[in-house]
Amino acid sequence: MTSTLRVGLVGYGLAGSVFHAPLIAATEGLTLDTVVTSSLERQAQARAEFGDGLRFAASPDELWQRADELDLIVIASPNKTHVPLATAALKAGLPVVVDKPIAGTAAEARELAALADERGLVLSVFQNRRWDNDFLTLRKLIADGELGEIQRFESRFERWRPQLKGGWRESGNPEEIGGLLYDLGSHVVDQALTLFGPAVQVYAEADVRRPDAQTDDDTFIAVTHANGVRSHLYVSATTAQLGPRFRVLGSRAGFVKYGLDPQEADLREGKRPTDEGVWGTEPESMWGRVGSGESPLTGGGRPQASLPGDYPAYYAAVAAAVRGEAPNPVTAFEAADALDVLEAARRSARDGVAVQL
16 A cells, blocks of 8 residues: 555546545545546546546446555445445455445445455445534534533425436436435435434435426435434425524524535535635534524524534545544444435335334
8 A cells, every 4th residue: 555545436427526536636645546437528527627647447347457556446426336336346455435325225235344344444435414514513512512412403405406407316216226315315314323323213204296206305304313312304305495404402502503514515616625715614694503492593592603614534534544543434334324214214204104223
């Protein structure tokens, strides 16, 4: 292994070009070595940003054939390819990062985790929303006891997209692992389990609202945690008026936060963590509020400064884990626990019952 870890990135669509490639390039100790894409247009786009030294491969098989030239594989291809590509990479002796969801089922995720353990390799899942500014802020509030004993956690990842965009994410083919439950739902469930621990019961409602839509685009998940906390999680593409990103109710106070972490929007606009200024910050007008007995909309409670969001911290932690210097920041076993909840939510929505875990 070289002092700078050489990364092969599989896929240069939305996930690869907007999230993974810029974050890899911004991480000390990582270098983006090879991008797998057969699209000449995407190759030109990648070369323009990351330089003429960037290499390309037409298929992932080319990476396995020169595995000794790479130190880490990042899989940012469509969901249905995650399991076979991660399996191939691990069998080639390469540590792997897989975009969420790592698999369509918890059983597949655990099989991958077992393979990685057997080979002594890092297998990590890109759950970047653990490094959102609002999540980091909430986690600190809870750790500091500011809210008291948490009773209810409300989390919304809502959008207003009344027109279909097309593509595999909106496909009704189960093999594609599309729909919001497995897309945005992967984020809100992972955050809830990270904050409040294992789930013991799941109830869900999943609807297909938009004309000609083939898979869920408006879904609600209720999770009862083993410690008694109840999480109410909403993911939607059909929300004309957006609710708070977080509303967290504790025995001492509550926390309400509107608006999304700015990092995704900044990455989409071409901003980079290495640009001047403090990455992941937002204006005071977007801060959440902490208080009791009053509405934040009328100025109740006190403003709570948002900690900066820090997506780059994920890849810095991955690099340290591959070198054996730190633990894996998001394990496949953790991802499997989230998939247990997503699978239970799908059964619950289908059958109209609460599912015990």
